[in-house]
Amino acid sequence: MSTHAAAGAIDHHHDHTTTTGIPNKKLFMWAFLASDCMFFGALISTHLIYRLHETPNQPDILGIFSLELTSFSTFILLMSSLLMALAVNTCQKGHVGATRKMLLGTILFGLIFLACQVYEFNHFVHLGLTLNSNMFGSTFYTLTGTHGVHVAIGVLWLVLMYIRTFKPADGSPWILKSFIHLLVFAVVIVAGMKALLGGVHALQTAHGLNGEAISLFFEHDFPAIVVSAVGLVALVMLGRDRKAVEFGEANAVDVESMGLYWHFVDIVWIVIFTVVYLLEYI
Numbered sequence: 001m002s003t004h005a006a007a008g009a010i011d012h013h014h015d016h017t018t019t020t021g022i023p024n025k026k027l028f029m030w031a032f033l034a035s036d037c038m039f040f041g042a043l044i045s046t047h048l049i050y051r052l053h054e055t056p057n058q059p060d061i062l063g064i065f066s067l068e069l070t071s072f073s074t075f076i077l078l079m080s081s082l083l084m085a086l087a088v089n090t091c092q093k094g095h096v097g098a099t100r101k102m103l104l105g106t107i108l109f110g111l112i113f114l115a116c117q118v119y120e121f122n123h124f125v126h127l128g129l130t131l132n133s134n135m136f137g138s139t140f141y142t143l144t145g146t147h148g149v150h151v152a153i154g155v156l157w158l159v160l161m162y163i164r165t166f167k168p169a170d171g172s173p174w175i176l177k178s179f180i181h182l183l184v185f186a187v188v189i190v191a192g193m194k195a196l197l198g199g200v201h202a203l204q205t206a207h208g209l210n211g212e213a214i215s216l217f218f219e220h221d222f223p224a225i226v227v228s229a230v231g232l233v234a235l236v237m238l239g240r241d242r243k244a245v246e247f248g249e250a251n252a253v254d255v256e257s258m259g260l261y262w263h264f265v266d267i268v269w270i271v272i273f274t275v276v277y278l279l280e281y282i
Helices: 024-052 067-092 096-126 135-164 175-205 211-238 249-281
Strands: none
Touching: 024 135, 024 249, 067 096, 067 249, 096 135, 096 175, 135 175, 135 249, 175 211
């Protein structure tokens, strides 16, 4: 599908490099991640400092946290890093089809993580832990919410990169089609999130998987289910384009830069999971 060099011969002559020999895009990403590392370091330090000095109205954290849910979302995010690494590897070899699959897998896992975080935040709010309820809530939501925004930005970047893999090699117009592709993605993500969270709510209301839960799920979330299904069919149809594309080995540095960002976000979450969640159980 690629119009570039043979697999295994990574062509970087299109990349503007610095005097260090590192492509400008990668150097820029490393510089950005260095600044972002200091930013997250400040947020994590603030949370740790206030954790050592409890403030009035401090909630029962162990009674609020769900280690099982957070461990699951952590595992999902770690697996997304594996798929991201595979996406970089397949792009370097010129396997565009495999790159698309790995990007889609990373997008899916990133969305699952975000759905878990949305559910967790909603659950905490119902239990009385809000942004302004106490200092723990303020530092917790600021830290984890900022990380969630980073994941959401990463998912958007992944979606745009996936759409970019369909750019025709013959230079024919594709802006309109790419916009439609992005719009379908947005509809599927929003409707899918609503259906997923609605299903979890139905299970909680009915106290398990039974007829009542299924009835509640379809009663309140049937439109979201239909929209998600139609959107997924549209994505499959859009993804069946077999025209020769411009995307190939020469774009490996773009995917690799995106991978650096995604791996950084995953590493930051490991630190957050340790100091915010696990530390409460010590």
